[in-house]
Each structure stands twice: as C-alpha cells, then as structure tokens.
Amino acid sequence: MKDKYLIGSIPVSGTDIPLITTELNSSDFLGAVMVRWGINRNNYWVNPGLYAVGFPTQESDVFVTANYKLSFDALRKNLTGENGWILVLDTKGVNVWCAAGKGTFGTKELVNRIRIVSLEKVVNHKWLILPQLGATGVAAHNVKEETGFNVHYGPVRASDIKKFIRDGYRADKEMRRVTFGFKDRIKLIPNDFMYDKFYLLGTMAVLFLISGISSKGFSFSNFSGEGGPTLLKVLLAYFSGIVITPLFLPYIPGRHFSLKGFITGATVFLFLVILKFADKNVIELISWFLIITVISSFLAMNFTGSSTYTSLSGVKKEMKISVPFQIGFAFIGIVLQVIGKFI
Amino acid sequence: MKDLLYLTDVVTLNLCEDTCNGCGMCIKVCPRDVFELSGKKAHIVRRDYCMECGACALNCQVQAITVNSGVGCAAGIINGILKNTEPTCGCSDSKSNCC
Structure with missing residues (x-):
C-alpha cells in the first residue's frame, strides 16, 4: 500500500531510478486524514533517495524534500506535468520545517544523500531546489563547498512551485512568507486534540473522583448525579483550549496564547452560568471558573508549538508570567472543588 | 492576510551591518520578512516578527547574524x-x- 506511488523506473548510468506518479489516490488521502488525527503519524514515511517525475533528463531540476509522506505527497502532486528529480532526505519521517529545526533536514544529510545517489552522474548541472523552510537546517554555502551543488531556496509552500518555475526560479515576497490562516489552523486541531488527550483523561479522572465526595463522605452513588456534569465541564474546557482558541486565534484579545485561552475559557464559563449549568454554591462556582480557565489557558499555551509565528524567547517570557498563575489557579480550583462539596 | 504578531521586544536577533556583505541570503530564507536590503547592506526592519528559526544566521556566509534559535x-x-x-x-x- 505504501508504494502505490511507484509506477516504473528510469535507468540512469546503470541504476534504476524509481518513477513516481504525481496523482494522489484514495490511500494517500486516507493516510493524510489518519495522520492528521495522530494515527500512524510516526510511521508515515517514504524511503530516502532519488525519484523521477515525468520524463526527466540530465538537464532537469532536482527538488529536495523530507521523507515524511505528507511532505513527499505535497511536492509530487504539485509537479504534475513537470519533468524532474526528487531527492528525498532521511528526516526520520518528520516534515521539512520540524526536521530542519532539529537538523535532520540539514547540511550533513543533504551532502550525504547527494553522494549516496551519485547525483553528479544523474544531472549535468549543479542546481538544487530546496523548500525555503529547509533553510533552518541547511547552510547553502557549506553544501556548495562540500559537493559543488548550489542550493536555491524555493517557495515555502509546494503549491507555489509552478509559479516559482514560471517566474524564472524566483520566489516573491508572498511565496517566502509563512502564513497561519484559518485553514492552516484547522488542520492542526485534530492532532493536538489527540496528543493532549492524556491531560484530558487525567483531569477528568481527578475531578470525577472529587465528584464522589459529599458532606456525608465519599460515595460511589454520588457519581450518578455529579459525575456526568463534571466530565462535561472538563470536556468543554478542553474544547475551549484546543479547538475554540486556535480557530479564533487572531480575533481573541491579547498576544499571549495563555491569555487568549483564559479569555475563551472565561467565555465558556459564562455560558455555563447563563445556561444554569454551573454550580449551586459560590465556592463551587469559583472553583469551576478557575478550573475551566486554567485548562483552556494551558492548552492554548501549548498551541504556541503548532503556530508558525512564536519565538523561543517569546514563549519563555510568556511562560514565566503564565505558569505561576496556572499552577495557582489549578491548586486553588481543586481545593475549592473539595471544600464546595461540604457546603 | 495581515501577519500575526507575537510578543514584542523579546527576540534575540542581531545583525552586524559592518560585517554584512549584502548577499541578500537572509532575505531569501526569512519566512517572516524581517530583513530588507538597502545600500548594499541588509537591515532588520521587522524585528518583532522574527520567530528565531535561525535560518538567516545559518545561511549567512560572513556570520553577520546571531540569534538564539x-x-x-x-x-x-x-x-x-x-x-x-x-x-x-x-x-x-x-x-x-x-x-
């Protein structure tokens, strides 16, 4: 199933170079949907090496990409009608941007891969096209020094490749910029939803246990009345941090992600109060305010990693301010939750 | 679409304009349009948009750029x-x- 994109081979100086199709089929789409949900995500890769697209010759362009299947698919589907070579680096199945940050999509691997596939025997030029986001791991001048190949950075998005070629191998300002629009954000939500599920289950477990407490002590019979609403409130808080905040990210006030998450959580809490779904005494009410906002704030803060515009220094600064608040909110929230059961 | 902006006055990006040879590589690799070329030198024009990815520093042949990436x-x-x-x-x- 993994190799359905292979449609033949092209012999070049005694070696058969696999020829691939630029058409994605149903298994490619299904695989993409699954990895977006975190299923099979760490095992979604293609073999590193050289591939052919169309009817490439010695003059054809060489496009470099990562061996994460989604990266490979994004590139090949945008090369329909083109003739070229695809050099797939071994990034351990990780996408270009993340792998470049870690250095696996890097100078050393590119230099090695050029040598392994004997690229100088396949093409008669010294010209490689790399995705711009690979620049975080690749030093173009070092690649040139070690192999003689010139690294030319293409656009950020594979969908701009044809325009890039048409424009004389020039990436304009828009092609060079990362964006983080609604569609980009929505794609990330399923994976974050699945990844942070242990926070959800852990919080649910703790609060569910607390819901068994009443002024008469701990009893399993309390679960039937209190357990359901408790779990639902935690789920809503989770949804607030992982789904609502990322979706409306640019429109929620504040620049700190944790503040944005707090605001969304507070809004969700307000709806619960209006719908009379919040609790009977003021202590429990305050407790739920703290718990819902802290869950939402913490998860929204974690979305900094999925976003494409936060810096390490910025996130550190944000965390210095937010994490002490979050710890305080969580602690007081849980304590009040228990106290509230005795009122 | 307007670029999203994170916290301001926090990034560690530095460019030594004296060392810069004006090759323009930083402009080509920056995904946040932080640099501009004028007078055969690169300049930081949108510092707060930098996300400290480090692509500019790595691809600067004369090591004119530093950043804690x-x-x-x-x-x-x-x-x-x-x-x-x-x-x-x-x-x-x-x-x-x-x-």
Missing part, C-alpha cells in the same frame, strides 16, 4: 525542563506532536 513551543520548553535538555518539541520521537 529554537522551538517557540511551550510543550517543548516543558519537555526540556523535564528532561534537562534544550527545549525540544519531540517531533521525531514516538511521543511526538507539536509541529
């Missing part, structure tokens, strides 16, 4: 603290996620 990822920073390492988002290990 790393992942702008809260989960990565927590991971780093727990494992006593540099912030890492663990994209290539089995517990991966954040990018």
Whole structure:
C-alpha cells in the first residue's frame, strides 16, 4: 500500500531510478486524514533517495524534500506535468520545517544523500531546489563547498512551485512568507486534540473522583448525579483550549496564547452560568471558573508549538508570567472543588 | 492576510551591518520578512516578527547574524525542563506532536 506511488523506473548510468506518479489516490488521502488525527503519524514515511517525475533528463531540476509522506505527497502532486528529480532526505519521517529545526533536514544529510545517489552522474548541472523552510537546517554555502551543488531556496509552500518555475526560479515576497490562516489552523486541531488527550483523561479522572465526595463522605452513588456534569465541564474546557482558541486565534484579545485561552475559557464559563449549568454554591462556582480557565489557558499555551509565528524567547517570557498563575489557579480550583462539596 | 504578531521586544536577533556583505541570503530564507536590503547592506526592519528559526544566521556566509534559535513551543520548553535538555518539541520521537 505504501508504494502505490511507484509506477516504473528510469535507468540512469546503470541504476534504476524509481518513477513516481504525481496523482494522489484514495490511500494517500486516507493516510493524510489518519495522520492528521495522530494515527500512524510516526510511521508515515517514504524511503530516502532519488525519484523521477515525468520524463526527466540530465538537464532537469532536482527538488529536495523530507521523507515524511505528507511532505513527499505535497511536492509530487504539485509537479504534475513537470519533468524532474526528487531527492528525498532521511528526516526520520518528520516534515521539512520540524526536521530542519532539529537538523535532520540539514547540511550533513543533504551532502550525504547527494553522494549516496551519485547525483553528479544523474544531472549535468549543479542546481538544487530546496523548500525555503529547509533553510533552518541547511547552510547553502557549506553544501556548495562540500559537493559543488548550489542550493536555491524555493517557495515555502509546494503549491507555489509552478509559479516559482514560471517566474524564472524566483520566489516573491508572498511565496517566502509563512502564513497561519484559518485553514492552516484547522488542520492542526485534530492532532493536538489527540496528543493532549492524556491531560484530558487525567483531569477528568481527578475531578470525577472529587465528584464522589459529599458532606456525608465519599460515595460511589454520588457519581450518578455529579459525575456526568463534571466530565462535561472538563470536556468543554478542553474544547475551549484546543479547538475554540486556535480557530479564533487572531480575533481573541491579547498576544499571549495563555491569555487568549483564559479569555475563551472565561467565555465558556459564562455560558455555563447563563445556561444554569454551573454550580449551586459560590465556592463551587469559583472553583469551576478557575478550573475551566486554567485548562483552556494551558492548552492554548501549548498551541504556541503548532503556530508558525512564536519565538523561543517569546514563549519563555510568556511562560514565566503564565505558569505561576496556572499552577495557582489549578491548586486553588481543586481545593475549592473539595471544600464546595461540604457546603 | 495581515501577519500575526507575537510578543514584542523579546527576540534575540542581531545583525552586524559592518560585517554584512549584502548577499541578500537572509532575505531569501526569512519566512517572516524581517530583513530588507538597502545600500548594499541588509537591515532588520521587522524585528518583532522574527520567530528565531535561525535560518538567516545559518545561511549567512560572513556570520553577520546571531540569534538564539529554537522551538517557540511551550510543550517543548516543558519537555526540556523535564528532561534537562534544550527545549525540544519531540517531533521525531514516538511521543511526538507539536509541529
């Protein structure tokens, strides 16, 4: 199933170079949907090496990409009608941007891969096209020094490749910029939803246990009345941090992600109060305010990693301010939750 | 679409204009349009938009750019603290996620 994109081979100086199709089929789409949900995500890769697209010759362009299947698919589907070579680096199945940050999509691997596939025997030029986001791991001048190949950075998005070629191998300002629009954000939500599920289950477990407490002590019979609403409130808080905040990210006030998450959580809490779904005494009410906002704030803060515009220094600064608040909110929230059961 | 802006006055990006040879590579690799070329020198024109990816510094032949690059990822920073390492988002290990 993994190799359905292979449609033949092209012999070049005694070696058969696999020829691939630029058409994605149903298994490619299904695989993409699954990895977006975190299923099979760490095992979604293609073999590193050289591939052919169309009817490439010695003059054809060489496009470099990562061996994460989604990266490979994004590139090949945008090369329909083109003739070229695809050099797939071994990034351990990780996408270009993340792998470049870690250095696996890097100078050393590119230099090695050029040598392994004997690229100088396949093409008669010294010209490689790399995705711009690979620049975080690749030093173009070092690649040139070690192999003689010139690294030319293409656009950020594979969908701009044809325009890039048409424009004389020039990436304009828009092609060079990362964006983080609604569609980009929505794609990330399923994976974050699945990844942070242990926070959800852990919080649910703790609060569910607390819901068994009443002024008469701990009893399993309390679960039937209190357990359901408790779990639902935690789920809503989770949804607030992982789904609502990322979706409306640019429109929620504040620049700190944790503040944005707090605001969304507070809004969700307000709806619960209006719908009379919040609790009977003021202590429990305050407790739920703290718990819902802290869950939402913490998860929204974690979305900094999925976003494409936060810096390490910025996130550190944000965390210095937010994490002490979050710890305080969580602690007081849980304590009040228990106290509230005795009122 | 307007570029999203994170916290201001915080990034560690520095460019030594005296050392710069005006090759323009930083402009080509920057995904946040931070640099501009004028008078055969690069200049930082949108500092607060920098996300410290480090592509400019790595691709600067004359090492005119410095930046403490790393992942702008809260989960990565927590991971780093727990494992006593540099912030890492663990994209290539089995517990991966954040990018």
